[in-house]
Amino acid sequence: MKWRVMAEVTGEDGAVTRHVISEGERTEVGQAATLGLSLAEGKATLSGLQRVLVTAQADTHCRRRRQCSHCGALRPLKDHRTRTLVSLFGTVEVRAPRFGPCHCGVACRRSLTPVAEMMPDRCTPEYERVLAEMGSALPYRRARALLADLLPLDTAPDVETIRRRTLQVGARLERAALVPPDEGSPAPAQAITLAIDAGHVKSVRTYQMRSFEVMIARAAKDEGQEVVFGSMPAEADRQVKQLHHVLRRLGATASTPVTILSDGAEGPRSLAGAASCGPVRHVLDWFHLSMRVQHVAQAVKGWTAAEPAAAERTVPLADAVSRVRWRLWHGQTERALGLIGDTLTDLDALLDTADDRQVRKVATLLRALEIYVVGQANLIIDYAAARGRGDPISTATTESTVQRLLHRRMGANQQMRWSPRGAHRMLKVRTAVMNGTFAADHAAAEPYAGRPFRPAA
Template sequence: MASHIAPELLYLESKWASLVSYGMTVDLLRDVLPIDTRLNPKTVRNHLHRMAERLESELGDERPNFVDSCPRDWKALPLPEGEMVVGIDGGYVRDWTDRKSHFGILVGKSLPQDRSDRYLGLVQSFDTKPKRRLWEHLCSQGLQLNQAVTFLTDGGDDVRNLAAEMAPYAEHHLDWFHITMRLTVLGQYAKGLVHHDQEAGERIARNLLRIKRYLWHGNSRASLFWSQDLADDLYGLEEDCSYPNLKAFTQAVAEFATYIEHNAHAIPNYGERYRNDERIATSFVESAVNVVIAKRFTKKQQIQWSRRGAHMLLQIRTRTLDGTLRGQFETWYPGLSANDDQTSTQAAAA
C-alpha cells in the first residue's frame, strides 16, 4: 500500500515516472536506492495514480459559472498584479481500448505578469470537473475577479466552453497561429490550381491575401464575406477545371468560412495588439503541448494509453514541469519540508 511507503520514495517515484517511462523509473530507483527488488513498473504506476487521485479528491465541485459576486464587490478588491494570459490547445494520444483510434488531451499554459508560469492538462473524455480544474489552477496563481484575463484558443467548442464564464474581465481571442495555419493550407491548394487554371488560381490567391489582411485588422465581417465569395468561386469551377484537388480545396474553403463565422466574436484587431506588444498567438502553448504530451505520451508511437491512465499522469507531470509537485507533497507530508531534493533521496533509502 502506498500509505506504508516513505513519502520521500513516493515523491521520487511520482516525479521520475512523470518524466520518463515507468520501466525507466524502476531502473533509476534501483541505481540510486537499496530498494526492494520486487518494485516493478506496475507498482510505480499504481503509486503515481494514487497520488493523482489524492489531487483529484481535493478538487471542489464542478460548476458552470464561478463568478458569484456582484461588480460592486470586484471594485473593492485590491489592484491585481497585471494581466494574465492563458493559452489552451490540444493534442491526441493513441487509445489503449480501441487501438486504431486516438483520444484528445487538452493542454494549457497560464502566464501571469508577475508570477511563475504553470501548466494544465486533462483528458477531455475522462475529466468530470474541467472548469473547476481550470478555476483552481488560475486561483493558485492569484487570480482576482477584477483582473484582466486573455484566453487564446484554437476556437474549438470544447476549448471555448472550458474558458467560458471563468472571469468577469476575461477576453476570448482566436489564436492567430491557427488562422494562418489554415490559410497556409488554402494557399498551397491555390498554388496547385494555378498549374491547371492560371487565371482562377491567381484570382483566388489574391482573395486569400485579402481575407488575411481583413482578419489581421479584426474585420471579421469582411473576411467572412470574401471567404464565402471564395467558396462560391470554387464551386463554379468544379465542372470545367481539371485540378484533381479542386473538390478538397472547395471543402477546405467552406470549412474555413464556417470556422470564421463561428469565431467572429473572438477575432480582435491583431495588428493593433501586435503593435502594443500584446500576445496574438499561442506559440507558447504549442511548445507546451510538445513538452507535456509529445515527450512523454507519443514520442514512441507504439505507446497506447487508457483515458484514466493518461489523465492521472497528466496531473503529476504538469506539476513536475512547473515545479509545484514538491510543494504539494510538502503539504501532504510536512516532514518533507525539512529535506531538499538531495536529502529526500537519502530519506527514501532509509
C-alpha cells in the first residue's frame, strides 16, 4: 500500500497550486507497528505542511506590501535575501525581498522588508510560549529532550535558548501586570479571602544571603474562583500595585470586605493590606498557631521518652498543653495565656528536681508560644465558630501553592541555586501557567517584547 499527502493552496488571484507534502509505502499491513503514521512520518508531514503554508503566506504578504499605498505603483526591487522562521513544526527558510522607497516618496521613504515585518523575532509567538511553558515546568535540559522527541523540530533548541526565552517572557509578564484591568470586566465579589505566606529559594553563591524570601498569595472570592500571585519583593516592579490589580480582576471593589490570612509577620500583612481595595480584616492562620502548640507537645512527648520515670510529671503537663490548644481554638486568648503562665511556674519549680535539659527545652518552647500569642492576640479569632460558618481559617492551601510554585521547580531538592531576578521572572511564568491564563497573558504582554524591527509604514 502506498500513500501520499498533498496540500492545495489557492491564492488571492484564484490560482491553485498543489504540493506533495510526504509519501510512503506499507508492505506489511497486518501488524500493529505499521498502523497509521509513525512518529517520524508524522513529523515529516507536519514539517512539510508548515513549509508550504509559511512560504505561501510570505509571498502573498510581499506582493501586498510591494504596492504603494499612496499611488498604487510597485516599489522597486532592491535585492533578495533569505530569512529563517523557527516554529513548533519545523524551521522554514523563505525568500525575503527588499523593496526601495516608492518614487512618489509619500507613503514610505526607506527600504522595506515585508518578511521582517512578519517575523520580527524569527520565531512564532506560539513557539516562544511553548518554550517558556516547558522551561518553567521542567529543568531546561529535560524540556529540551521532550520537545525534541515530540515536535518536528529540525534541531532542538539549545538549553540557553529555552532559559533565555523563559526569562524574557517572565519580564514581559511583569510589565503587563502593571496595566489596570478593564472596567466592569468581572462581577463585583461579595467577599474575598486573601491567604498570604512566604517561601524561600536557595540563592546563587554570589548573592549576599543563602536564600531569599518569596511572597505567595492565594486570593479566592465567594463563588470559589481562585487566583495565585507570586513575587520576589526585591525584584518586583511595584508589587503592591500588581497584587491590587489581581484583586481587581477577581471582582474586588471599594466596598468588598477582604479577609487576610497570614502567619502574623509584618511583611505579608502590610503587603496584603496595602493592596486591598475595601475594608480589611486580619486573621492569624490557625495552621501556624497550631504548629507552635504542636512543638511544645512534641517536646513533652520527648521528655517522657527520655525519662520514663518522669511520666507522673509529664502527664499533667501534656494535659495542660492540650487545654491550651483547645482554648486557642475557641479564641479564648486570655485564658490560654493564664494557663501558659501557670504551666511555666510549675516548670520553674521542677528545675531542682528533674533533668534541667528536658525542663528547659519545654519551658523555652512554651515561653516562645506565650510571646507569639501575646504579639498576635488581636488576630486570634474563635476558629471553631468560624469553621462552623464555613469561613476560611488556615493558609494550608497557600502552603500547597508554595510547594507547587517553588519547591517542585526551584526548591533545594532540585539542587538548584537562583539569582533573585531569575527566580522572580521564572515565578511570573509559573504563576500564569498555574492560573491557566498563560496564553492570554503572553498575548497581552506582546507590546512589551521590544522586537528589533519597527512596524511598517
